[in-house]
Amino acid sequence: MTTTKLSVNVNAIAQLRNRRDLPWPSVTGLSAIALEAGAYGITIHPRPDQRHIRRTDVFDLQKLLRGEWKDKEFNIEGYPTHEFLELCALAQPDQVTLVPDDPSQSTSDHGWDTQENASYLSRIIDQIHTFGARVSVFVDADAGMAEGAAKTGADRVEFYTGPYGHAVDPDVQDAELKKLAEAAEAARTAGLAVNAGHDLTLANMPKLKAAIPYLAEVSIGHALTADALIYGMAETIRLYREACGDPVR
Numbered sequence: 001m002t003t004t005k006l007s008v009n010v011n012a013i014a015q016l017r018n019r020r021d022l023p024w025p026s027v028t029g030l031s032a033i034a035l036e037a038g039a040y041g042i043t044i045h046p047r048p049d050q051r052h053i054r055r056t057d058v059f060d061l062q063k064l065l066r067g068e069w070k071d072k073e074f075n076i077e078g079y080p081t082h083e084f085l086e087l088c089a090l091a092q093p094d095q096v097t098l099v100p101d102d103p104s105q106s107t108s109d110h111g112w113d114t115q116e117n118a119s120y121l122s123r124i125i126d127q128i129h130t131f132g133a134r135v136s137v138f139v140d141a142d143a144g145m146a147e148g149a150a151k152t153g154a155d156r157v158e159f160y161t162g163p164y165g166h167a168v169d170p171d172v173q174d175a176e177l178k179k180l181a182e183a184a185e186a187a188r189t190a191g192l193a194v195n196a197g198h199d200l201t202l203a204n205m206p207k208l209k210a211a212i213p214y215l216a217e218v219s220i221g222h223a224l225t226a227d228a229l230i231y232g233m234a235e236t237i238r239l240y241r242e243a244c245g246d247p248v249r
């Protein structure tokens with residue numbers, strides 16, 4: 001069975017820090033604790049208004065992930081504006097996840113239409129490949145969108161798990177899980193590795209892993225940060241690795 005790697009999204013830590021003009025909680029400090037405790041990598045989603053991750057955070061994390069923690073993965077998510085692509089070229093992440101977010105969105109709530117945007121995505125993906133990063137395309141749980149992503153030259157898809165994560169009714173949750181599993185199978189058949197993220201939690205992660213055993217990576221931020229307030233960051237990483245089916249030994 002594939003090991004599902006846990007990437008910690010630190011947006012929420014940055015958002016808490018930004019309440020004051022003070023350097024805590026420290027984005028790099030808590031990232032280092034997460035990595036030390038067994039996180040596979042760090043994810044950020046710098047937004048144009050810098051409401052959480054600031055440009056300086058990107059370079060501070062680059063130092064951490066290209067220095068002491070150079071074996072860990074640096075994943076940068078975002079809409080591919082000229083500024084975003086320039087930032088990625090400078091920050092040299094291992095993976096860029098393309099998300100179709102409008103700057104006014106409060107959070108990500110859908111994936112790309114990979115058929116409508118096929119030539120646009122292909123061009124951007126070629127550009128990102130020139131600086132050596134892997135490219136993952138954020139898509140809804142839809143087989144056609146996963147197949148479309150494969151045709152753009154992407155290396156992976158990241159399935160938007162919001163509808164699964166938000167479901168309260170168990171029948172709705174099961175139906176969303178089924179959609180994710182079917183779309184993941186289409187992605188895999190088309191030759192893509194499968195990532196997932198958005199509103200994943202300790203409670204909903206095990207079922208997702210059981211439905212998609214070959215899940216390569218999950219990026220988790222909001223719930224993981226909330227849990228870190230209760231359990232501390234290191235213990236939280238241990239709990240999430242367990243939920244991902246990859247317990248720390």
Ligand SMILES: CC(=O)[C@@H](O)[C@H](O)COP(=O)(O)O
Pocket residue numbers: 009011012044045047077099106107108138197198199221
């Ligand atoms: C791409 C995605 O699913 C998001 O979860 C995103 O990274 C979160 O962004 P915010 O932290 O700005 O809500």
Ligand SMILES: NCC(=O)COP(=O)(O)O
Pocket residue numbers: 009043077158196197198199200219220221222223224
């Ligand atoms: N790509 C999804 C992500 O990074 C984390 O999303 P969330 O756990 O903050 O919803």
